Amino acid sequence: MAEQDQPGSEVKFRGMHEGKKQLGELASSLVLILIGVVYLVQGSSYPWERLANPGPGFFPAVIGAIFLAGAAVLCISSFFHGRKEPANTCAGAHSQPDAGYRKLWLLLALLGAYLLTLDRAGYLINSFLLMLFSARLMGARRLGPILLLAIGMTLGTYLVFEVWLQVPLPKGIVGGG
Amino acid sequence: MLENLLTALFIALKPVNLFACFIGAMVGTLVGVLPGIGPTGTMALLLPITYGLGPTAGLIMLAGIWYGAQYGGSTTSILVNVPGEAASVITCIDGYQMARKGRAGAALAISAIGSWVAGTLGVVGLMLFAPALANVALVFGPPEYFAIAFLGLVVLSNLTGKSPLKSFLMALLGIMLSTVGLDPISGADRFTFGIPQLLGGVEFVPVTMGLFGIAEILSVVVEPYEVKDVMKVRFRELYPSRLEFKRSCAPILRGSVLGFLVGLMPGPAAVLASFASYGLERKVSKRPEEFGHGAIEGVAGPESANNSATSGGLVPLLALGLPFAPPTAVLLGGLMIQGVMPGPLLIQQHPEIFWGVIGSMYVGNLILLVLNLPLVGIFASITRVSPSLVMPAILLLTVVGAYGVNNSLFDVVVMLIAGVAGYLTRKLEFEPAPLVLGLVLGRIMEGALRRSMVIMDGNPWTFFQRPLSGILLFIVIALFLWRLVRIWRRRMASHVEEA
Numbered sequence: 001m002a003e004q005d006q007p008g009s010e011v012k013f014r015g016m017h018e019g020k021k022q023l024g025e026l027a028s029s030l031v032l033i034l035i036g037v038v039y040l041v042q043g044s045s046y047p048w049e050r051l052a053n054p055g056p057g058f059f060p061a062v063i064g065a066i067f068l069a070g071a072a073v074l075c076i077s078s079f080f081h082g083r084k085e086p087a088n089t090c091a092g093a094h095s096q097p098d099a100g101y102r103k104l105w106l107l108l109a110l111l112g113a114y115l116l117t118l119d120r121a122g123y124l125i126n127s128f129l130l131m132l133f134s135a136r137l138m139g140a141r142r143l144g145p146i147l148l149l150a151i152g153m154t155l156g157t158y159l160v161f162e163v164w165l166q167v168p169l170p171k172g173i174v175g176g177g
Numbered sequence: 178m179l180e181n182l183l184t185a186l187f188i189a190l191k192p193v194n195l196f197a198c199f200i201g202a203m204v205g206t207l208v209g210v211l212p213g214i215g216p217t218g219t220m221a222l223l224l225p226i227t228y229g230l231g232p233t234a235g236l237i238m239l240a241g242i243w244y245g246a247q248y249g250g251s252t253t254s255i256l257v258n259v260p261g262e263a264a265s266v267i268t269c270i271d272g273y274q275m276a277r278k279g280r281a282g283a284a285l286a287i288s289a290i291g292s293w294v295a296g297t298l299g300v301v302g303l304m305l306f307a308p309a310l311a312n313v314a315l316v317f318g319p320p321e322y323f324a325i326a327f328l329g330l331v332v333l334s335n336l337t338g339k340s341p342l343k344s345f346l347m348a349l350l351g352i353m354l355s356t357v358g359l360d361p362i363s364g365a366d367r368f369t370f371g372i373p374q375l376l377g378g379v380e381f382v383p384v385t386m387g388l389f390g391i392a393e394i395l396s397v398v399v400e401p402y403e404v405k406d407v408m409k410v411r412f413r414e415l416y417p418s419r420l421e422f423k424r425s426c427a428p429i430l431r432g433s434v435l436g437f438l439v440g441l442m443p444g445p446a447a448v449l450a451s452f453a454s455y456g457l458e459r460k461v462s463k464r465p466e467e468f469g470h471g472a473i474e475g476v477a478g479p480e481s482a483n484n485s486a487t488s489g490g491l492v493p494l495l496a497l498g499l500p501f502a503p504p505t506a507v508l509l510g511g512l513m514i515q516g517v518m519p520g521p522l523l524i525q526q527h528p529e530i531f532w533g534v535i536g537s538m539y540v541g542n543l544i545l546l547v548l549n550l551p552l553v554g555i556f557a558s559i560t561r562v563s564p565s566l567v568m569p570a571i572l573l574l575t576v577v578g579a580y581g582v583n584n585s586l587f588d589v590v591v592m593l594i595a596g597v598a599g600y601l602t603r604k605l606e607f608e609p610a611p612l613v614l615g616l617v618l619g620r621i622m623e624g625a626l627r628r629s630m631v632i633m634d635g636n637p638w639t640f641f642q643r644p645l646s647g648i649l650l651f652i653v654i655a656l657f658l659w660r661l662v663r664i665w666r667r668r669m670a671s672h673v674e675e676a
Binding site: 024025028032035039042043046047050051052053054055056058059060063064066067070071073074077100101103104107108111114115118119123127130131134135137138139140145146149153154157160161164165167168169 | 225229342343345350353362363367368394395398399400563566569570572580581584590593600601602604605619623631635636637
């Protein structure tokens with residue numbers, strides 16, 4: 001019998017899933033507290049002036065204080081209270097989309113490379129390659145539709161933005177439009 | 178009123194406006210059909226294209242996408258049991274059951290007819306309400322504007338997502354982002370950390386594209402949606418029976434009124450309207466046992482309500498210049514890019530924009546009714562396109578769209594950061610809509626608050642001495658207290674259970 005089918009494993013997986021959720025809640029509230037602290041500290045460097053004529057520091061101080069208080073409440077709530085998940089989240093606890101997360105990182109790396117090389121390579125070449133690789137990454141297999149997509153979208157967006165809207169897209173190696 | 182209506186139609190039927198209306202309605206229908214990116218992300222995506230169209234045609238196109246999506250969302254709900262758009266979730270319940278019984282054509286027809294009736298009645302409401310509210314708003318001062326914007330964000334937080342606290346924190350985060358850049362009153366730079374591109378502030382368009390577009394793409398990359406088989410519907414089946422039509426009339430009218438009123442409120446109006454309508458129809462129905470098994474009222478009411486909600490949602494934007502939902506925030510962005518400031522004076526200073534939108538909504542609803550039914554097979558077949566081809570296309574559009582805002586790669590970087598943040602916040606059940614609203618309303622709120630303090634000579638209690646701002650802020654306080662009471666009662670109940 002596979003481990004996930006053994007008696008009690010459903011409870012175990014539900015517990016693991018809830019534990020991860022609670023950890024995520026706690027981590028997110030700590031990040032929000034950090035954001036609030038940074039915002040308040042930076043905001044306190046701007047002058048308040050006086051209440052009858054508030055300066056640039058007034059509004060950030062008010063908003064920052066409310067935000068920090070709310071984030072603290074969320075943190076305390078996450079720390080002390082576990083979440084009660086409905087039974088059907090057990091299915092999510094069994095399957096970990098690891099392959100999906102790998103694709104996500106690859107896509108982000110692809111986008112990073114696209115941006116870093118855009119000025120040099122130019123919009124046409126970079127966008128064609130972005131279409132090609134991102135379609136393959138997301139599971140497209142047949143070359144015909146992929147090429148059609150890559151060429152169509154690259155040329156289509158070029159015509160709309162560069163030609164019609166006069167948005168100067170990076171020329172790169174290809175040179176003038 | 179007749180004169181205004183004729184003016185509206187005259188403006189709407191100008192070739193460029195008609196073209197923009199058609200494109201917006203068709204794109205909106207496509208967006209509604211396809212799971213993934215919704216109308217808000219699409220409107221933000223196409224915002225740069227409005228530069229070339231001008232303010233009237235640009236706004237017409239963007240509005241067309243919004244109400245067009247409500248039509249499209251019902252197609253996949255009925256044929257595939259997958260809502261293409263959040264406001265069509267409820268239509269899956271009875272719409273798909275009707276399809277399983279061989280009544281898909283009737284469901285689609287009633288959905289389209291109901292949407293058209295509701296859309297048309299909603300536009301009538303917009304024509305009546307917006308100018309009246311704009312006249313009243315002429316006497317509003319900065320305290321009233323601050324109070325309305327603050328109440329709007331608080332109500333939105335209460336109605337969006339599973340946790341009002343999380344939604345409120347997202348709204349505050351949006352307001353905090355709105356303070357980045359040059360202070361509009363003193364000119365001091367705030368929170369730029371030495372980055373010159375931030376002097377102009379955080380651009381709304383890349384953030385919205387990131388939160389609604391890139392985040393969705395990342396979600397699909399991690400967990401792709403399945404391409405499902407679509408039921409085929411023949412053209413000759415696209416009509417309801419006499420009994421179905423008779424049973425739909427009252428729900429359509431009720432949905433139209435309810436949807437418009439819900440649309441006036443802050444929040445995800447179309448979604449709330451559809452759910453509220455379903456609940457109402459079930460309550461008043463003589464055959465409540467049919468709901469969930471193919472009751473035509475369960476399609477007619479909600480699909481009407483979500484359409485008229487879009488008209489209701491335009492009232493605060495066009496009359497007050499305040500967006501209470503992400504799509505109207507994008508519309509506000511579209512107007513501001515063109516140098517037009519919505520508000521009580523919009524109807525007087527730019528009547529062609531206001532009446533052009535009104536007229537185009539009449540025309541657009543008609544276009545959607547006439548085209549949606551015969552083309553339902555084509556629209557439905559689009560759902561068979563694999564996400565591995567759809568998502569890269571949307572990816573490139575968002576990248577070039579963000580770049581096109583200021584010809585700046587920095588905006589693309591902002592969009593990607595917002596996209597990653599949007600993906601993470603979704604996983605942790607934080608809603609992105611309040612952040613977008615906070616980013617837009619934050620600037621309005623700060624300006625109103627600081628001007629109010631000057632007017633009131635630094636005495637904040639004066640907010641409560643002015644009738645309207647006092648009432649609105651009192652409602653805000655009451656909402657907070659009500660939430661606290663609910664939490665306390667829930668804790669007491671769980672302590673008693675444990676004991």
